[in-house]
Amino acid sequence: MRVLVVEDEPDLLSALVQTLQEEGYAADQAADGHEGLFKAESSDYEAIILDLMLPGIDGLEILRRLRQQRRKTPVLILTARDSVNDRVTGLDTGADDYLIKPFALSELLARLRALIRRNAGQVDPLIQISDVVINTTTHTVCRNGTEVPLTAREYALLELLTLYRGKLITRSMIYEQLFGDDDDTLSNVVEVHVSHLRKKLGKDFIQTRRGQGYQVDGSETDDV
Template sequence: MRLLVIEDYTPLRKAVVRGLEEAGYAVDSTGDGKEGLWYAQSNDYDLIVLDLMLPGLDGWGILRSLRQEGQQTHVLILTARDTVDDRVVGLDMGADDYLIKPFALEELLARVRALLRRKYQSKNPSLRVGDLEIDQVTRKVQLGGNAIQLTSREYALLELLALRAGEVVTRSEIWERLYEFNSQAQSNVVDVYIGYLRKKLDRPGLPPLIHTRRGHGYWLGEYEF
């Protein structure tokens, strides 16, 4: 999952980015409104965490521009403005959720998860593909009842494939969802992580869960088609 954080207060931005990254998300961030809009227009983010008072261009301006362009990216507003009017205006302008500063890490993560589920049209926080079960809240993965230990990046990759189970996800899509905008990672890193995941999910005698569609990408499912 790839997220954009636009927040001008550096300490808070750094902490939010760090919290989200440690939760397994790929996070781009900026403290400037105009730069934030450019980021949002140039990339396909799963979610934008947006502060309202920003230099250059404020949060309302960014939201208005995105919605006028027809961008459907989910937006979570993060602000110190707490009046009902502020919240109503924010939601009416096309924001998907509203979080008042100061806020707790757990609440931010829960709201991010909820918005991502909404994006992938899944109301169940638990993803199931065959006997593979992914708990998006606790980030625990079980295969046939056995817990599997995954790194953040591996989990993010598996979650993405599971959210789009049965659907081919291209390597560039995976790369975009897993790596920040300025990431120096090589594009073959996706294949490397697919390899790690396959090893952890491989069960002798049983068909693999991750399949390769040559020239396209990968998909997660019980059966080859």
């Protein structure tokens, strides 16, 4: 899951990015409006955390431009402006959620998960595919009732594939979503993660579309 954090307070930005990374997100950061808009326009993020008062371009202006470009990326506004008017303006401009400073990181993460889940068309935080149950809240995976230990990367890959189950996920999408700007990874790492997941969850859990990408097809267990 790749998310973008646009925040001009260095200390807050670092805390946010580190938290997100520890949660398994690929977090990009932008410290001013120009950088934020550029990044938001140039990559596909699963979600954007956006401060409103930014040097360069105002947060609302970034949001407006993104929506004008028909970008559907969920945007969570993070701001110290707490008046009803501000919240209404933010949501009406196209934000999907609004969190007021100061906030608890756990709440931010929960809202972020909800945003991503909803955007993918998933309503239940528990995703079940055949005998595998993925809890997107606690980031735990169970197979036949027993927990399967996964690394953060493995979990992120699994969640990405299962969120868009039945759809083809290209390798470039996986790179885009799994690795932030700061990650220096080799392309074969994706294969390594996929083979680890297959070992832990069963050979046929992830199908390979040769030359295109991967797919988790849960069509026969759609009756969750």
